[in-house]
Amino acid sequence: xxxxxxxxxxxxxxxITKPRGVLDSNTHQVVMNSSGDALYFxxxxxxxxxxxxxxxxxxxxxxxVFKQVGVIRFVATPFGVARLTPTAxxxxxxxxxxxxxxxxxxFGW
Numbered sequence: 242x243x244x245x246x247x248x249x250x251x252x253x254x255x256x257i258t259k260p261r262g263v264l265d266s267n268t269h270q271v272v273m274n275s276s277g278d279a280l281y282f283x284x285x286x287x288x289x290x291x292x293x294x295x296x297x298x299x300x301x302x303x304x305x306v307f308k309q310v311g312v313i314r315f316v317a318t319p320f321g322v323a324r325l326t327p328t329a330x331x332x333x334x335x336x337x338x339x340x341x342x343x344x345x346x347x348f349g350w
Contacts, residue, residue, distance in 0.1 A: 242318070250341050252271075252279065252309055252310075252338060253269055253270075253309075253310040253311075254307045254308060254309055254310055255307065255308060255310050256305055256307055256308075257270070257306045262308065263286045263306055263322050264286060265272075266284040266285070267284070267312075268281050268284070268308045269282050269283070269284060269308060269309040269336050269338070270282065270284070270285070270286065270287045270306060270307065270308055270309075270337065271287070271307050271308065271309055272287050273307065279338065279342060280342070281338070281339070281342070282309060282334060282336045282338050282339055283329075284334055284335070284336065286306070287306065288304065288306075290324055309336075309338065325340055325344050326340075326344075327340060328340050328343040328344070330343060331343070
Protein backbone atom coordinates (compact mmCIF):
# COMPACT_ATOMS: atom_id res chain seq x y z
CA UNK A 242 0.00 0.00 0.00
CA UNK A 243 2.90 2.33 0.72
CA UNK A 244 4.66 1.47 -2.53
CA UNK A 245 1.65 0.94 -4.80
CA UNK A 246 -1.23 3.38 -4.22
CA UNK A 247 -3.54 1.32 -6.45
CA UNK A 248 -3.72 -1.34 -3.71
CA UNK A 249 -6.67 -0.57 -1.44
CA UNK A 250 -6.78 -3.74 0.67
CA UNK A 251 -4.03 -5.75 2.34
CA UNK A 252 -4.49 -9.01 4.25
CA UNK A 253 -1.90 -10.72 6.42
CA UNK A 254 -1.35 -14.43 6.00
CA UNK A 255 0.85 -17.18 7.35
CA UNK A 256 1.97 -20.60 6.23
CA ILE A 257 0.02 -23.50 7.70
CA THR A 258 2.58 -25.84 9.20
CA LYS A 259 0.40 -28.43 10.94
CA PRO A 260 -1.69 -30.94 8.95
CA ARG A 261 -4.75 -30.38 11.14
CA GLY A 262 -4.67 -26.69 10.21
CA VAL A 263 -5.27 -27.65 6.58
CA LEU A 264 -8.36 -29.65 7.56
CA ASP A 265 -9.85 -27.05 9.94
CA SER A 266 -12.89 -25.42 8.29
CA ASN A 267 -12.40 -22.36 10.53
CA THR A 268 -9.07 -21.71 8.79
CA HIS A 269 -9.49 -19.55 5.68
CA GLN A 270 -6.94 -20.90 3.22
CA VAL A 271 -5.73 -18.78 0.34
CA VAL A 272 -4.48 -19.40 -3.18
CA MET A 273 -2.03 -16.75 -4.37
CA ASN A 274 -0.42 -15.90 -7.68
CA SER A 275 3.35 -15.66 -8.13
CA SER A 276 3.25 -12.01 -6.99
CA GLY A 277 1.55 -12.94 -3.73
CA ASP A 278 -1.85 -11.54 -4.70
CA ALA A 279 -4.80 -13.49 -3.31
CA LEU A 280 -6.79 -15.28 -6.01
CA TYR A 281 -9.20 -17.32 -3.89
CA PHE A 282 -10.06 -18.14 -0.27
CA UNK A 283 -11.68 -21.34 0.95
CA UNK A 284 -12.58 -23.17 4.14
CA UNK A 285 -11.73 -26.42 2.34
CA UNK A 286 -8.14 -27.64 1.94
CA UNK A 287 -6.36 -25.94 -0.98
CA UNK A 288 -5.09 -27.85 -2.85
CA UNK A 289 -7.32 -30.75 -1.81
CA UNK A 290 -5.62 -33.75 -0.22
CA UNK A 291 -4.81 -36.38 -2.82
CA UNK A 292 -3.78 -39.95 -2.60
CA UNK A 293 -1.17 -41.85 -4.54
CA UNK A 294 -2.40 -45.40 -5.20
CA UNK A 295 -4.61 -45.26 -2.11
CA UNK A 296 -1.85 -44.02 0.21
CA UNK A 297 -2.20 -40.46 1.52
CA UNK A 298 0.35 -38.14 -0.02
CA UNK A 299 3.19 -37.39 2.38
CA UNK A 300 2.83 -33.90 3.86
CA UNK A 301 6.39 -33.08 2.77
CA UNK A 302 5.31 -33.48 -0.87
CA UNK A 303 2.43 -30.99 -0.60
CA UNK A 304 3.01 -27.44 -1.80
CA UNK A 305 3.03 -24.76 0.92
CA VAL A 306 -0.46 -23.90 2.15
CA PHE A 307 -1.31 -20.44 3.49
CA LYS A 308 -4.09 -19.09 5.69
CA GLN A 309 -5.63 -15.71 6.30
CA VAL A 310 -4.55 -14.40 9.70
CA GLY A 311 -7.36 -11.87 9.76
CA VAL A 312 -5.42 -8.63 10.07
CA ILE A 313 -6.84 -6.63 7.17
CA ARG A 314 -6.16 -3.03 6.15
CA PHE A 315 -8.49 -1.13 3.85
CA VAL A 316 -7.93 2.27 2.30
CA ALA A 317 -11.10 4.27 1.93
CA THR A 318 -12.76 3.40 -1.36
CA PRO A 319 -15.46 5.49 -3.04
CA PHE A 320 -18.18 2.94 -2.26
CA GLY A 321 -16.72 1.01 0.67
CA VAL A 322 -16.41 -2.75 0.72
CA ALA A 323 -19.35 -3.16 3.09
CA ARG A 324 -21.64 -1.52 0.54
CA LEU A 325 -20.67 -3.91 -2.24
CA THR A 326 -23.14 -6.63 -3.12
CA PRO A 327 -22.26 -9.98 -1.55
CA THR A 328 -21.16 -12.45 -4.22
CA ALA A 329 -22.10 -16.06 -4.87
CA UNK A 330 -18.62 -17.29 -3.91
CA UNK A 331 -18.67 -15.22 -0.71
CA UNK A 332 -22.01 -16.75 0.25
CA UNK A 333 -20.87 -20.28 -0.66
CA UNK A 334 -17.63 -20.10 1.35
CA UNK A 335 -18.83 -17.62 4.00
CA UNK A 336 -15.63 -15.61 3.56
CA UNK A 337 -16.05 -11.86 3.04
CA UNK A 338 -12.64 -11.40 1.38
CA UNK A 339 -14.06 -13.13 -1.69
CA UNK A 340 -16.27 -10.05 -2.13
CA UNK A 341 -13.11 -7.94 -2.42
CA UNK A 342 -11.64 -10.27 -5.04
CA UNK A 343 -14.81 -10.68 -7.07
CA UNK A 344 -15.44 -6.93 -7.18
CA UNK A 345 -11.86 -6.51 -8.46
CA UNK A 346 -10.63 -4.30 -5.64
CA UNK A 347 -6.83 -4.01 -5.80
CA PHE A 348 -5.66 -6.47 -3.18
CA GLY A 349 -2.24 -7.20 -1.71
CA TRP A 350 -1.07 -10.03 0.50
